[in-house]
Amino acid sequence: MTLEEVQKVVDEWINTTGVRYFNELTNTAILMEEVGEVARIMARKYGEQSFKKSDEDVDLADEMADVMFVLVCLANQTGIDLTEALKKNLEKKSIRDADRHKNNEKLK
Numbered sequence: 446m447t448l449e450e451v452q453k454v455v456d457e458w459i460n461t462t463g464v465r466y467f468n469e470l471t472n473t474a475i476l477m478e479e480v481g482e483v484a485r486i487m488a489r490k491y492g493e494q495s496f497k498k499s500d501e502d503v504d505l506a507d508e509m510a511d512v513m514f515v516l517v518c519l520a521n522q523t524g525i526d527l528t529e530a531l532k533k534n535l536e537k538k539s540i541r542d543a544d545r546h547k548n549n550e551k552l553k
Contacts (some may be wrong), residue, residue, distance in 0.1 A: 448527040448528040451513075451527075452517055452521055452526075455518060455521060466518060467518075469519060476515040476519065479508065479511040479512045479515055482503075482511070483505070483509055485500075485503075486500075490505065
């Protein structure tokens with residue numbers, strides 16, 4: 446799926462199954478909650494924390510998809526074309542960081 450298709454599919458789902466978008470502030474809070482769930486899994490799976498019995502069935506991919514879904518909702522609500530936004534962002538990073546990472550001793 447392209448980002449454009451993702452934005453359309455999410456919009457269609459919201460306007461049918463979801464009834465309507467939550468407002469932007471609510472979706473921002475939901476996004477933070479979903480990112481926190483990803484962070485929780487990462488801290489336990491790759492970090493030093495251990496899983497509780499109730500956490501053992503968590504699905505990192507599903508939680509990342511939740512983050513993406515809410516981010517797409519916010520893009521749709523605010524009129525952002527994620528394809529164009531990502532393209533511009535990568536161009537910015539390519540110019541800004543052309544030599545930065547190559548010259549970073551910490552990455553060698």
